[in-house]
Amino acid sequence: MKEKIAVIGGGSWGTALAVVLNNNGYNVYLRDISEKRVKEINEEHVNSYLSGIELPKELIATTSLEEAVKGAKAVVVVVPSHIVRTVSKELKGLLDKDTVIVTASKGIEEESHLRMSEVIKEELDDKFSDKIVALSGPSHAEEVILNHPTTVVVANKNKELAQQVQNMFMSDSFRVYTNPDIIGVELGGAVKNIIAIAAGISDGLDFGDNALAALITRGITEIKRLGVAMGAESVTFSGLTGLGDLIVTCASEHSRNRRLGFKIGSGKSLEEALSEMEMVAEGVRTAKAVYNLSHKLDIEMPIVDQMYKILFENKDPKLVVSDLMLRGAKYEIESIAMEKEW
Numbered sequence: 001m002k003e004k005i006a007v008i009g010g011g012s013w014g015t016a017l018a019v020v021l022n023n024n025g026y027n028v029y030l031r032d033i034s035e036k037r038v039k040e041i042n043e044e045h046v047n048s049y050l051s052g053i054e055l056p057k058e059l060i061a062t063t064s065l066e067e068a069v070k071g072a073k074a075v076v077v078v079v080p081s082h083i084v085r086t087v088s089k090e091l092k093g094l095l096d097k098d099t100v101i102v103t104a105s106k107g108i109e110e111e112s113h114l115r116m117s118e119v120i121k122e123e124l125d126d127k128f129s130d131k132i133v134a135l136s137g138p139s140h141a142e143e144v145i146l147n148h149p150t151t152v153v154v155a156n157k158n159k160e161l162a163q164q165v166q167n168m169f170m171s172d173s174f175r176v177y178t179n180p181d182i183i184g185v186e187l188g189g190a191v192k193n194i195i196a197i198a199a200g201i202s203d204g205l206d207f208g209d210n211a212l213a214a215l216i217t218r219g220i221t222e223i224k225r226l227g228v229a230m231g232a233e234s235v236t237f238s239g240l241t242g243l244g245d246l247i248v249t250c251a252s253e254h255s256r257n258r259r260l261g262f263k264i265g266s267g268k269s270l271e272e273a274l275s276e277m278e279m280v281a282e283g284v285r286t287a288k289a290v291y292n293l294s295h296k297l298d299i300e301m302p303i304v305d306q307m308y309k310i311l312f313e314n315k316d317p318k319l320v321v322s323d324l325m326l327r328g329a330k331y332e333i334e335s336i337a338m339e340k341e342w
């Protein structure tokens, strides 16, 4: 008999992950709060967020959380990050004691500044504390659903647990690595969304490729600085969930965060840009969380600072450029200068 897995959140990413799991031989239940989405998946076998691509007929969508998770060997949480706490509260008491929880949402909670695995851990019973695995990496749903080659990472300090989740998702088009550094994996996937909005703004202003490369390389420097201060391994940010995810989100036509930035760079206000977005652009809320967190920890994040000002203080994106370019002169890589007493 097929083992059951529940995916919570039937948006573009939840649906793509559900299809990966279905193709790997699991009995997949996809829970979404939207009756319209559940109906189109069950009756038309499509998700309108994914350009009408045909979904496997075996995929079962439901609005009932209880029906989705009952008896499931694993529960994959893929709702927008600001909804993860609500879903986790609802999951409490519904899970079998051996259930593994996978978080595939990318964000930092606005008020608490917690990562998604920490939010889930706070809400579930203690017996699940060590059973939460993060899945992240450069992976647009629009390409995963077409079986285009994709690589991701699953992270938990328990190697066997990470490998269990690796085996669950691994396929010939979806390659899964493991990493014990869950802090780095989650932070890389969340903070890159802010830089992707900046990349979209830059493209909206028609600044070209030099500016994009600058945002990617200086962006990863900022992400790493914050990550290391929060206990992550520096080298994780050179991997799939750091540089890899930053590149894809800053450059891809599929990126929701880049798309939102492009609208703002083309002269729209945040409200106008958001009203034109169907799917979630996580970088907006994450910008607020990371701006406050970096100031609390005294971590220098100039791109994040300027993004906060554009998004929440109505600063003109054109004025941001000179403020970034004319900051005090710096070393490129401070650790080299220090090491060489330069």
Ligand SMILES: NC(=O)c1ccc[n+]([C@@H]2O[C@H](COP(=O)([O-])OP(=O)(O)OC[C@H]3O[C@@H](n4cnc5c(N)ncnc54)[C@H](O)[C@@H]3O)[C@@H](O)[C@H]2O)c1
Pocket (backbone or CB within 6 Å): 008, 009, 010, 011, 012, 013, 014, 031, 032, 033, 034, 037, 049, 078, 079, 080, 081, 083, 086, 087, 104, 105, 106, 107, 139, 140, 141, 142, 278, 279, 280, 282
């Ligand atoms: N889209 C991608 O390619 C992609 C890739 C990797 C990671 N992610 C991350 O995955 C998360 C989800 O993104 P998405 O693009 O799928 O979002 P989306 O906007 O496409 O869909 C979100 C879905 O969540 C549903 N939802 C809302 N509240 C719910 C609840 N309480 N229970 C169940 N479902 C609920 C909505 O009805 C909607 O269908 C985000 O954190 C995003 O950063 C997305």
Ligand SMILES: O=P(O)(O)OC[C@H](O)CO
Pocket (backbone or CB within 6 Å): 106, 137, 138, 139, 140, 193, 196, 245, 248, 249, 254, 255, 256, 257, 258, 280, 281, 282
């Ligand atoms: O489309 P975005 O900008 O939400 O990014 C989606 C994924 O995080 C890409 O890996």
